[in-house]
Amino acid sequence: MAKVQIPKHMAQLWSTDRGLTVLVVLLAVTIFILPNVASEGAPLLTLLFDIGYSLVLLAGLTAISRRRGFTLAGAILVLLTLVGRWLSRGMPGTELLVFNLGMSIVTTVVLVLLLLLQVFREGPITMHRVLGAVGVYLLLGLAWTFAYHLMAVINPDAFTISAGESVRVLSNSDFLYFSFVTLTTVGYGDITALDPAARSVVMLEALTGQLYPAILIARLVSMELVSRSR
Helix, strand or coil: CCCCCCCHHHHHHHHCCHHHHHHHHHHHHHHHHHHHCCCCCCHHHHHHHHHHHHHHHHHHHHHHCCCHHHHHHHHHHHHHHHHHHHHHHHCCCHHHHHHHHHHHHHHHHHHHHHHHHHHCCCCCCCHHHHHHHHHHHHHHHHHHHHHHHHHHHHCCCCEEECCCCCCCCCCHHHHHHHHHHHHCCCCCCCEEECCHHHHHHHHHHHHHHHHHHHHHHHHHHHHHHHHHHC
């Protein structure tokens, strides 16, 4: 069986921590810039987001290249996610959309775990690793975005918009916004979870948004003190 290999220069980029910074830049563009390039509901909006998310996954795949045993599994996981995401653009359907969102959740969570391993490995704490920890935070927001979208596909009444807005179907950009205001515990109340399962997921994200920064800072400070004492 042919081995799946990541180009050498990409593996070196990740192994020197600079890949963490590249990943965070891609995430920031995908989350904060691309959703504002086109008007709500325009095909260009979803296209740009899909391109950005695809680049994020491909950048994250370089992390797996440091662990050869996971290279093939990671490549297959990313490939299935990308295939599902791009097929759903040309083949509308609930089943394919559910597969697309489900695979996006799984792949994003796996990428979160790989990033955590990279950030918290032994060694001095660099700015690249701090940015990698920020990347984990952004990826968590993305994972919940896909989870909310999936729940809305399964149960269209799981979420509602405040009475001040016209009735419309929530889009992925709406869930992206809702996820990050929940993660940061801002909660403007313009989008509300009605389904009990959706409310539980919202509470879990809000709790994560509170605990992750506190645990992250404590862990990075302790690692830096250990590194300096050596």
